[in-house]
Amino acid sequence: xxxxxxxxxxxxxxxxxxxxxxxxxxxxxxxxxxxxxxxxxxxxxxxxxxxxxxxxxxxxxxxxxxxxxxxxxxxxxxxxxxxxxxxxxxxxxxxxxxxxxxxxxxxxxxxxxxxxxxxxxxxxxxxxxxxxxxxxxxxxxxxxxxxxxxxxxxxxxxxxxxxxxxxxxxxxxxxxxxxxxxxxxxxxxxxxxxxxxxxxxxxxxxxxxxxxxxxxxxxxxxxxxxxxxxxxxxxxxxxxxxxxxxxxxxxxxxxxxxxxxxxxxxxxxxxxxxxxxxx
Numbered sequence: 001x002x003x004x005x006x007x008x009x010x011x012x013x014x015x016x017x018x019x020x021x022x023x024x025x026x027x028x029x030x031x032x033x034x035x036x037x038x039x040x041x042x043x044x045x046x047x048x049x050x051x052x053x054x055x056x057x058x059x060x061x062x063x064x065x066x067x068x069x070x071x072x073x074x075x076x077x078x079x080x081x082x083x084x085x086x087x088x089x090x091x092x093x094x095x096x097x098x099x100x101x102x103x104x105x106x107x108x109x110x111x112x113x114x115x116x117x118x119x120x121x122x123x124x125x126x127x128x129x130x131x132x133x134x135x136x137x138x139x140x141x142x143x144x145x146x147x148x149x150x151x152x153x154x155x156x157x158x159x160x161x162x163x164x165x166x167x168x169x170x171x172x173x174x175x176x177x178x179x180x181x182x183x184x185x186x187x188x189x190x191x192x193x194x195x196x197x198x199x200x201x202x203x204x205x206x207x208x209x210x211x212x213x214x215x216x217x218x219x220x221x222x223x224x225x226x227x228x229x230x231x232x233x234x235x236x237x238x239x240x241x242x243x244x245x246x247x248x249x250x251x252x253x254x255x256x257x258x259x260x261x262x263x264x265x266x267x268x269x270x271x272x273x274x275x276x277x278x279x
Contacts, residue, residue: 029161066130125158
């Protein structure tokens, strides 16, 4: 790679409007009906609504570009960062969503060191929108909250959305995924994989193979090198720049952009794939 936050997400402010029971995010193209008992308490790491009535919380995470595999994997495999940990207790089921589709699963959770019970749902809009909603309460209060939680989960509606990617969008999209460069047409023996973890760390793996025909047969060799560090995406004169700081203290950075649904880093086509090393 040429020279160049599910924390799970970059700590950035997201414009919003809240009226009575409706939370609307015009920038990411969705709205959610929130029960009056909940109050907005945080909108940086993620959007949090809390209710003192039944010791419950609603968490909304933006995830532009969320695809079917990542949406299902998030619910099936669970999720963890420094504030929340989710474990599914059954298989995800489809739910109806205006102008999109969704999956929902029952969960056990630890949120801010409290053991909770609830539901998690991932949503994909028809125009590339994506989001995850977690609704939970203390185990003693979940039976009371469950009908309210189902109404909130079913209330998601997608609206008009601009698919222009900025630095914040790219962080949401990359966290918990892998970018893969399988090698050029003339050299398929080299491979580059970057695993972006939702806690802001990364693993960068370079591998190569070689074979040689000899009089007495053939030989085959394989080598790999893995480095790690921290990553972020920043605005750079109207473009998005991926910055990776390695454990040695060295920084590498490159412009990252979307070209008709394809991801390019420093003008090289990378494939966005599932991440099986970290979330």
